[in-house]
Amino acid sequence: MERLLDQHLEKLKTRVIKMCSLVDEQVQFSVKAFLQEDLELAKTVIERDKKVNKYDVKIDKICQKIFALAQPVAMDLRFIMSALTINNDLERMGDIAVNISENVLIIKKKPSFYDQTKLDEMFKLSQQMLKNAIDSFINGDADLAKKVILGDEIVDQLNAENHTILKSIMKQNPDNIEAAVALLVISRELERLADHSTNIAEDVFFVFQAQLIKHKYEKYIFADDEVEGDSDADSDDEKDDTNS
Numbered sequence: 001m002e003r004l005l006d007q008h009l010e011k012l013k014t015r016v017i018k019m020c021s022l023v024d025e026q027v028q029f030s031v032k033a034f035l036q037e038d039l040e041l042a043k044t045v046i047e048r049d050k051k052v053n054k055y056d057v058k059i060d061k062i063c064q065k066i067f068a069l070a071q072p073v074a075m076d077l078r079f080i081m082s083a084l085t086i087n088n089d090l091e092r093m094g095d096i097a098v099n100i101s102e103n104v105l106i107i108k109k110k111p112s113f114y115d116q117t118k119l120d121e122m123f124k125l126s127q128q129m130l131k132n133a134i135d136s137f138i139n140g141d142a143d144l145a146k147k148v149i150l151g152d153e154i155v156d157q158l159n160a161e162n163h164t165i166l167k168s169i170m171k172q173n174p175d176n177i178e179a180a181v182a183l184l185v186i187s188r189e190l191e192r193l194a195d196h197s198t199n200i201a202e203d204v205f206f207v208f209q210a211q212l213i214k215h216k217y218e219k220y221i222f223a224d225d226e227v228e229g230d231s232d233a234d235s236d237d238e239k240d241d242t243n244s
Helices: 004-035 039-069 074-107 119-139 142-172 174-209 230-243
Strands: none
Touching: 004 039, 004 074, 004 119, 039 074, 074 174, 119 142, 119 174, 142 174
16 A cells, blocks of 8 residues: 555645646746747736745645655655755746846846847756756766856856956946846846756756765766865864764
8 A cells, every 4th residue: 555655745746746837837938928029928927926936835834744744755845845945946937937036027028238248058958957956856877967066167257257248238328227227137137047956957966866966966977086175164064073
């Protein structure tokens, strides 16, 4: 007979997958609204955010129910803990889609200097990172999660380049300030999107590899490389354990 816990876990996974699909679609729609200058689609994204928020609450409630009725251990416990944090990241990604759409409504059309930016590259990479993060979670694929994590620094660099480019454009012509600021906001939102995708990828390692890799992922992913300062930190941890 199937355990009651297994039934709850399957229900939880189903809801998280539905939340993943919804948020992925929201992000795709927000990017499409910007690129195609589709104001109605931007409004649709904003309106549909209520649905994202409802799933957020549903996932929180089922996690609370499992903790109250069962005593999950090992991989089951890691899955539930990660479902909570992944749910939080997905809800934030939904907010990012809304923020991008709101800026579409502000500027209405891509400015003439758009092609000077790195936004096209950021759109493609950040969306692919989100897709890969979701797939790595659904399939328990640590290798795909690693690919997501490696993409984060590239998005950070593109965001930094956008800031330099857009600040220069604003200095050259004050008439460009409103549109340039909107693009700066969108660039920053895409960088945040990549950060949340990376968070999900880190949770995949936690669930399926039993490795907590936040903030020091190089130590685990790049086994042949030393992270500067790790040995000192580990030494300090050992001293703390000894003294406690």
